[in-house]
Structure formats: C-alpha cells, structure tokens
Amino acid sequence: WHAAATRADGEAWVSSIPALIDGNSDGLRAGGHFNTEDIERLGKASHEAYLRIRPLLAERGRQGFVRRCHGDLHLANIALIDDQPVLFDAIEFDAQMATVDVFYDLAFTLMDLLQHDQLRAANTALNRYLAATPADNLDALSVLPLFMSIRAAIRAQVALARLKRPHSDRPGIVDEAQRYFDLARMLIRPPAPRLIAVGGLSGTGKTVLAYALAPFVAPQPGAVVLRSDLVRKQMFGVEDTHRLPPSAYTPEVTAHVYDTLAQHARRVLAQGHSALIDGVFAREDERDAIAALARERNVSLNGLFLVADLATRQARIGSRRGDASDATQEVAALQEHYKIGHVGWATIDASGTEAQTLQNCRNAIAKGQTTQPD
Ligand SMILES: Nc1ncnc2c1ncn2[C@@H]1O[C@H](COP(=O)(O)OP(=O)(O)OP(=O)(O)O)[C@@H](O)[C@H]1O
Ligand SMILES: [Mg+2]
Structure with missing residues (x-):
C-alpha cells in the first residue's frame, strides 16, 4: 500500500502537526471526562516531542516518506479475509488529511494493537514493516512515540463521541476512552x-526466542529484531530462505555480518528504540x-546465551x-x-x-543476571 502510494511534498503535513496536538487537547477537555492537568501535560510533552523530531520529519518528506496514505488505519478498518488483512474505509474525502508520513499511518495500527493487548502482533507488524521497507526507516523510529500517542488521543475522543448516541453503553465507552487516553500519556x-x-x-x-521476547522489550511496540541470517542473505542479494554455499560463511563474511548488525543496532538505539x-x-x-556498542550508546546490555545439548x-x-x-x-x-571462550x-x-x-x-533479565559488567 505505502510503496504504491503517491509521494507528496511533506511541508503541509509537518507544519499541521501542532494544530493536530492542540485539537486533541481541546477535544479531550471538551469531553469533560479526563483530568485537565493530565491533558495539559500530554499536550506539552507532545509539543516538545514535535520540536525534537521536526527536522527529521522535514527530511522524511524530502526522502519520499510522506505519501497519500490510508489515513485511518485503526483495527476496525482492517478485515481479515481468507487470512489476508484487507484495508478498507480509507480517508478518501480529504487528500490533505491522508497525506502523511507513512509511519503516521503505521502508528495507528501499532497503537491500536497495543490498546487491544496484542503486543506480539504489534511487534511483528513493526518488524515486518521494517524488513519490507527501506532501511532509512530505522533512522525514524523516534517519531513513533508521538505518532502513536496522537493516534491514541484521537481514538479517546472518537470513543467519547459515541456517548452522544442514544442507548450507548456508558461505562464501557468511558472505560475504553480512558484506556486510550492513558495509552496516549504512556x-x-x-x-x-x-x-x-x-x-x-x-x-x-x-x-524463536527473539520474536517471543521482543514484544516485552520497551519502548513500545517492542524491540527491533536484527537477525544475522537475514543480514547475510541481504548481503548476497538473495531471498531469506535461499540456501547460501559455505563460501558465504568465511570468517571475513561473518565479521562483516556482525559489523552490519552492530551498525543497524546503533541506528535503532540512536532513535531511542x-x-x-x-x-x-x-x-x-x-x-x-x-x-x-552498549557502552558507546550508554544503554544497558542484556546478553543471553542459549544452551541445549547436541x-x-x-x-x-x-x-x-x-x-x-x-x-x-x-x-x-x-x-x-x-x-566459545568466556x-x-x-x-x-x-x-x-x-x-x-x-x-x-525474562527471569534472568529481571534478576539482572544478563548485564555484562564493564
Ligand atoms: N524450546 C523449543 N522447543 C522445541 N522446539 C523449538 C524450541 N525452540 C525452537 N524450536 C524449534 O527448533 C527449530 C530451531 O529453532 P530456531 O530456528 O529458533 O533456532 P536458532 O538457534 O535460531 O538456529 P540458527 O542458529 O540455525 O538460526 C525451529 O524449528 C523452532 O521452531
Ligand atoms: Mg535462527
């Protein structure tokens, strides 16, 4: 969908974000259901986040990541038909509203999966998206917290708007809105x-363990998984499951694979992910x-070494x-x-x-057994 979408100059979109944030604050206040200080704090933190990522967003526009997207990609607009997720009900009536950074489109789905406690699906969606799209997306992960938060705040308001309908399930709606709002703040x-x-x-x-563990590694929606096998296949320009000969496993090639993994990890970490x-x-x-690398980026390292008999x-x-x-x-x-050495x-x-x-x-990480001392 995104690869085929028409590119647009991103300036209008990037400069519209502050108004979007303020519009959310107004809408949340008008509902009268949420703590006004919480709304203020969310608005302030959102503007701060925007200022930090604005240059990156402008650059993304120039690189072609602002496109005529779906625009409304929450879970109620995706149907599973014959096991294929089918997107429908896109924003067709307003080209400007739907012309956004592709990550803003993706963020809606990711956020909604989190809201529905589908951590693993959210993490899979992010990892599959990154694997299928240009590596430049690794350098834009820092936009996700703001984008997902804005999307959650929008859904909180949409939920509250349903209260105006006759026979609405009041406690259920208020609870749903509150959870979207709490998610936006988180x-x-x-x-x-x-x-x-x-x-x-x-x-x-x-x-198997990597994909099971990644959803639990904050920030949401969980860690970006970097696999040596996939890096090696990409290096040789072959499909993931294409078998490579022993010559692809020389010490030189392997050193290059590990260097590339470290470079990708560096880019992800530099984005706060x-x-x-x-x-x-x-x-x-x-x-x-x-x-x-962990020392260089000043992040904690959790090293896990799996063992099982031959x-x-x-x-x-x-x-x-x-x-x-x-x-x-x-x-x-x-x-x-x-x-193996020490x-x-x-x-x-x-x-x-x-x-x-x-x-x-998870136990070893919680007990701090995995962190390598300097
Ligand atoms: N705990 C487990 N119990 C049973 N089967 C498992 C378990 N973990 C993984 N498997 C299965 O064993 C196979 C090997 O697992 P996996 O591919 O994750 O190993 P790996 O360590 O990544 O191997 P490689 O180094 O070749 O990439 C897979 O088919 C997987 O589904
Ligand atoms: Mg493996």
Whole structure:
C-alpha cells in the first residue's frame, strides 16, 4: 500500500502537526471526562516531542516518506479475509488529511494493537514493516512515540463521541476512552532503550526466542529484531530462505555480518528504540563488540546465551521448515568444537519448551543476571 502510494511534498503535513496536538487537547477537555492537568501535560510533552523530531520529519518528506496514505488505519478498518488483512474505509474525502508520513499511518495500527493487548502482533507488524521497507526507516523510529500517542488521543475522543448516541453503553465507552487516553500519556514518555543480544549454537531456539521476547522489550511496540541470517542473505542479494554455499560463511563474511548488525543496532538505539540481535555469537570478540556498542550508546546490555545439548539441537534443526538459517545437523555437530571462550552473558537453559525458554530469559533479565559488567 505505502510503496504504491503517491509521494507528496511533506511541508503541509509537518507544519499541521501542532494544530493536530492542540485539537486533541481541546477535544479531550471538551469531553469533560479526563483530568485537565493530565491533558495539559500530554499536550506539552507532545509539543516538545514535535520540536525534537521536526527536522527529521522535514527530511522524511524530502526522502519520499510522506505519501497519500490510508489515513485511518485503526483495527476496525482492517478485515481479515481468507487470512489476508484487507484495508478498507480509507480517508478518501480529504487528500490533505491522508497525506502523511507513512509511519503516521503505521502508528495507528501499532497503537491500536497495543490498546487491544496484542503486543506480539504489534511487534511483528513493526518488524515486518521494517524488513519490507527501506532501511532509512530505522533512522525514524523516534517519531513513533508521538505518532502513536496522537493516534491514541484521537481514538479517546472518537470513543467519547459515541456517548452522544442514544442507548450507548456508558461505562464501557468511558472505560475504553480512558484506556486510550492513558495509552496516549504512556506512549509520549518512552523509557530508555536497551540492547539485547541472543547468542547460542544453531538449534538452541534463538530466533524463536527473539520474536517471543521482543514484544516485552520497551519502548513500545517492542524491540527491533536484527537477525544475522537475514543480514547475510541481504548481503548476497538473495531471498531469506535461499540456501547460501559455505563460501558465504568465511570468517571475513561473518565479521562483516556482525559489523552490519552492530551498525543497524546503533541506528535503532540512536532513535531511542531498543534493538535485539539474534546471532550465534560464538566468538568472544563478537560478544565484546556488542558490549562496546552498549557502552558507546550508554544503554544497558542484556546478553543471553542459549544452551541445549547436541541431540536436541539436531532434532530441532531436522524438523525446521522455511527458516532463513542455513545451519544443518552437520553444522550443528561441527559447532560442538567451537572455542566459545568466556561467556559474560547469562547462560540460559533452552532445552525445554519455547515458553520455558522465554520465561528463563525474562527471569534472568529481571534478576539482572544478563548485564555484562564493564
Ligand atoms: N524450546 C523449543 N522447543 C522445541 N522446539 C523449538 C524450541 N525452540 C525452537 N524450536 C524449534 O527448533 C527449530 C530451531 O529453532 P530456531 O530456528 O529458533 O533456532 P536458532 O538457534 O535460531 O538456529 P540458527 O542458529 O540455525 O538460526 C525451529 O524449528 C523452532 O521452531
Ligand atoms: Mg535462527
């Protein structure tokens, strides 16, 4: 949808945002349901966020990220038909209203998934979107808190407007509006980002764990997942599941892969968003480079190193289908001879179910066992 959408010069859109913020504050006040100080604080924080990202937004317009979008992409305007999400009820009546940064369009869906407690879907939507669109989007993640917050404030007002209808479910509507409003206030103040690294030999379940853990890594909608396998495939210009020959796995290529992962993580972190890197991280210098990146960005690093015995890993690899990893059971056997060296990260038993491994990782992070001392 966005790739095919008509580009527009972004200036009108970017300069319309302060009025949008003020319009939200007025609408929320008029409803008479919310604490006026909370409304003021939200408005003030939104204007501050706008001033911080305004140059970036102007640049996005020049780069072609302002387009004639859908404009109203909350969940009630997306239907699942034959397992395909179909967008409908776009803003067709007002070209200017629908001519926005593509992230402002995406932010509506992400926010609404969060409102409906669909953290995993929100995180998947963001990660899939980033994987399918130009890497420049990594350098614009800092616009999401404001965009999602504005979208939540709009939905709070839309909910309140329903009170005017006869026979409306008053307590239900007020509760829904309050939750959108609370979400708007929460989203505008994202917590500090962090860097998470998931290492371990092939078949330990890193990739499965990465996508399960990412939704829980604030700021919302969870960490951007950076996978060594996908970076390597992109480097060779092949599809994710295309098998690469052993020559794609020389130490030189692997060093380049880890450098690229670090660069992408740096860009994500610079935007105030969390990054989660999924790679084997068999070498001490690969792990040290990640620790150095965390220090450079002044973020905390959570290092997780998954372990499971060879038979378990081989059985998993044997039944795996449609994944970007090229690791085979033979590769898993060869990895037994790797000199892993000192692992300063939390060693996680990954021999149980996916849910158990996720819980083990979340426990280790909560207990602070994963943070590498300087
Ligand atoms: N805890 C688990 N229990 C059972 N099966 C699992 C578990 N974790 C992952 N799997 C399955 O095992 C296979 C390997 O998992 P995954 O691809 O996540 O491993 P990986 O560590 O990322 O491997 P690689 O290094 O090759 O990328 C997948 O088919 C996955 O669905
Ligand atoms: Mg993997």
